[in-house]
Amino acid sequence: MAQNLTAEVASLLPPPTTINDTHKVYGVAIACAVMSGVATSVVLWRLYLRYASRAFGLDDWATIPALILYLGWSILAVYVNLAGGIGKPLWEITLGEYATWFKGFVASSWMYTSMTAAIRVAILLFYRRIFSQTVSWLRVTIYVLLSLQAVYVIVYSILPALACHPFDSAWNPFERRAHCDDWYFYYDQVALYSTSMVFDLVLLLLPLEPARRLQMRRSKKAGVIVMFILGAGASIVTAVKLGIFVTDMNGYSEFDPYFARYQLVYFLPAQMSHNGLTFWLPSHVEPTVALIGASLPGLRPALNVMSASVSQRLRSLYYSRGTSRSDSRAVQGRTWAGHELDDKTVGSTASSRRRDRGFDITRIIETKISSETAHGSQVQLGQYPAPHPTQ
Template identity: 30%
Template sequence: MVNPYFDPNYNPYPPHVLLGTGVLFIIIPILSVGLRFYTRWASGTKVGVDDWITIPSMIICILLSITQIIATTTGGLGGHQELIDGQIGHTDQLTAYEKTKYIYELLGTSGLWIVKLSALLFYRRIFSVGVYRTVNNVFIGLTIAWGIAFTFAVAFQCTPVSTLWDRLEPEFGTACIGGPSFYLSLAISDLILDISIFIVPIPHIQQLRMPRRQKVAVIGVFLLGSVVIAIGITRAIIFGWVVAFATVHPLAYFSDITWYTTGVLFWHLVENVVGLLGCCLPTYAPLFKSLLQKRKMTDDSTESSHRGPDKRRRPSLHLEDEAAPALGDNLSHSSSYRISNYK
């Protein structure tokens, strides 16, 4: 795959795109979490820890979006870096960029492991199986350990932290850790954790006794959030491209850092927002199923009105009937695997 960063005309993240997505990514998290809580309320399902934890995730996504807007308007993100007589220098733009970049990285890393926890707690809520619960607990522990380790590493990547904006990046020296290799390890380990988390429930679903078509549908619902894996792959590839370019042309990179790092930061935000949306999607199943049944009843009623009165009593639909685990009645019980009712 050709590295597009070696093309001087490559610019998929102009300021207007960053500003537009910044506004969009404020709206999506609010709607995602709001609809999740509405579905819980409408179906009479008890709100659990997996639901409450989406609130801090939503707040982080909103703050990240605001940070992207500020970075674009004051820090030059998505545009060319301001220079002093053609040389790298301390400018107000560069200072604003480095401060917003630090906030971006800190919030983004925190958001990634919080949304993973929400997904794992959702799985725990649905499956009440000894073996699976143990596996789930292991992944919860790994996620918390991963999140705390990388969040603290990002928070204290430089000593003192103000080194990030008081010095130019080529001058960091031993005051800061790792650099590109550190962030690449973060991106790759994050991707591995995402893949593992979304694969974990599939073997347990396969052992449920239900028709093959329903089983495929249930697996599909669980994997709706796996689009975040594609986002993680994209972010890792883009980061690899940026590191490769910076290695070959360090002067060009550090002279225009606001231009070359835009993609990495942008996809960090996208991964958080899409991850939150993905872990909320399965919880909408009762609401969508209810809406489809109501539409079917309306269509049947319209059809029967053309045929004349129908003396058969139609069953009334109550959304409370959908309060069985978030995936509805499709999940059958089996002798060795049980889907717990968390109503």
């Protein structure tokens, strides 16, 4: 039977030797690059505000390696999708492109593990910064979870290395089937994503009870809780990604009949034809959501100031327009010191009022910033509001 299979494979067409980008797909790579740019900008803004307000803490230092690992992951995702031929018809992909594709997939196992652990460490240190002084049980829980992140990285950095013997056969399509246990690798990935989802779910629920005890108005407290939920909202994306991965690997996908003319039809699963959408895209959304959500509490005071500024500006413009109309109607036909008020004088008067009103708005915003910065125990620019210490 093996001889018949060998003869049948030999009768089919080999993979192409020249790169053909006629049907190259750029959408996934562009989406990953855009998400990376947005997340990086948000994180850098958060770090700058924390540094400018002299509130730079251990959680901010931990965010820096998390951001570096995320950028490395982003570069890997963009490069593999562009250089690995992902999204192209399987019969147009060369062996060199397949090697890039599989190397990237294997590398993603290690990069995903270290990146997600680094992001969770930053979030846990932020929880420690806010709640550990007032909630003793939370401090112990945080230390336990930090220790488990180290175990998580060690275990899931070892398991992928055992999938192939020899290991370099992992990126050779013709050798992979004979020397790699694809089901072992599949269950390893399912275990990895499941563990990651459980950790993210714990991060999602952990601050809810301490946040409920914060001494602040209900509306403000609700906003705080929502922000914490967004900060750990990657658990939702992880669950979706895990569902897509399991469904895709256990489902049945048909090959394009044209691919049946090529030798690799016996060595590649049909699901690989949409690997960019089922693996790389959701795998990139997850850390993007986690980083942006984890940065929102640090941006909250600045966002409040910006919101107040925009609101005051809109009200000012609306009020000044109404005042200008009533002023122009009231001064028509009147005189001042025996002289008629012309349109130019009316315009300059309205302009002066708008300018004075603008100065008032600026003073209001500056007063708000100064107040927030001065009362650091309540709200400090770039620092999340902490509960009042008990006497």
